[in-house]
Structure formats: structure tokens, C-alpha cells
Amino acid sequence: MGKQYNKEIKRRRRRQYLTRKRERAQAAAGSKGTPKKRAAKKAAAKKAAPAEEAQEG
Numbered sequence: 001m002g003k004q005y006n007k008e009i010k011r012r013r014r015r016q017y018l019t020r021k022r023e024r025a026q027a028a029a030g031s032k033g034t035p036k037k038r039a040a041k042k043a044a045a046k047k048a049a050p051a052e053e054a055q056e057g
Helices: 002-030 034-056
Strands: none
Touching: none
């Protein structure tokens, strides 16, 4: 019975792997636009900070 049981385990593990893979792909697809927006905000904040210092000084 060993081989038959191993086959079931293999199928179960593969199904779990594919499910995890699909979830990761969906999460990545859903958050594709956000890193660019965050990077733009950081760049704007860096540019704004020196301008404020120049005005104060």
C-alpha cells in the first residue's frame, strides 16, 4: 500500500502548493500599483525638506 499512499500525499502536497502559488500571484497583482505611489511620495518628501530649510535659513 506504500506506493498508493505516496501518490495521494504527492497530489495533496501539489494541490496545497498550487493554492499558495495562486494566492501569492493574486496578492502581487493586487498591489502592483502601490509601491510606485509610495516611492513618489518619498521623493516628493525629500524634495520638500531641503526647500523648507532653505526658506528658514
